[in-house]
Amino acid sequence: MKIGIRYETIYRYDRAVRFSPHDVRLFPRTDRFLQITRLDFQTKPKTTVRFGRDVFDNVVASCFFDQPSEMLELRLALDAEAAKKNPFDFVLSRRAVQMPFNYEEDIASIICAYCKRQTRESLSLPGWKPPSRESPRETVATLVELTKTFHRTISYERREEGAAQSPVETLRRQRGACRDTAVLLAEILRDLGLAARVVSGYLRETDEEVRRAEGSLHAWTEVFLPGAGWVGLDPTNGIFCNDNFIAAAVGLRPADITPISGSFYHRDRVPAEMKSRLELITL
Structure with a gap:
């Protein structure tokens, strides 16, 4: 089965703020039941994105924002092929x-x-x-x-x-x-x-x-x-x-699997709001 994942998170602030590095853990862990065929990850403001793997072998996109902004957008569009998986198809030792x-x-x-x-x-x-x-x-x-x-x-x-x-x-x-x-x-x-x-x-x-x-x-x-x-x-x-479950990150604690981690800062207290949207579609 071919499926598509469309995800976006938008942060808005009352005034321009600066950002710490942001780590993004939204990328599916592939195995014989799931293979990614297309991946497009975009940020706004545009910035340097470096992909790596953490100690749990999760794919992590590290984003470094140099300039202040009143908005931060993270968007992911990917296509994948998923095979049927019987969760009880195993033999215990x-x-x-x-x-x-x-x-x-x-x-x-x-x-x-x-x-x-x-x-x-x-x-x-x-x-x-x-x-x-x-x-x-x-x-x-x-x-x-x-x-x-x-x-x-x-x-x-x-x-x-x-x-x-x-x-x-x-x-x-x-x-x-x-x-x-x-x-x-x-x-x-x-x-x-x-x-x-x-x-x-x-x-x-x-x-x-x-x-x-x-x-x-x-x-x-x-x-x-x-x-x-x-x-x-x-x-x-x-x-x-x-096979309906598509893992993106694993870890010992909730902090290890946070989909988006990072912070903003300003000399004053700045109100902020966040909106997220996720859509899973059959292609």
Whole structure:
């Protein structure tokens, strides 16, 4: 299937301001299920853009603005070819068929950072009991149940700006944006001894089961399962991630996957507004 991604963000200010370097993480991570065939990234004011990869192997466009401006525009237009992906088309290693399990030493030494909790508070998801050594459970069925429990327990709220809530705050409110539930799920998976990372990207809303992106960027979680690799879980919609999910950035923390990071400055306090638009189309 051929798809197009059209994204723009426009910042407006009451007067001309200067800008720090801006890092943009909007570019899909390619694999055998997704290949980019055309990419056009534009800024206004025009500026030098340098493409590179960060420590998580995300493509990052670093933008350096020399002149002050009353407006900043970032526009992305890309076309891609996507193949069908069955999220359950994998075979787990024997030791990972049931939870809890331990990673083999050679794997654990590489992914240990993803197993470490990023917050300190105790977390307990209402209505869900984790597996234990005394009462192990089948891994895939357990993760399906956990993801569905998130969907039932944490109500969705749209919040395009601002940092992610802390996991304990999301549990207290039982409400959150997609980035809030993604962070909470990652922390609960780490409590289970699993390697987890947060993901930002795009969600094609093609059926009734997947309906909570609403023309905005989306966030979800990935867990590392021996034999399967990184497997996507979407707690916002309560499902495993298929080819409708297009990852742009992965990381340990929300700051690692921020689509656009940067700031403006002026000697006075300057009011600002932001407008974003995202369109995913079938070509």
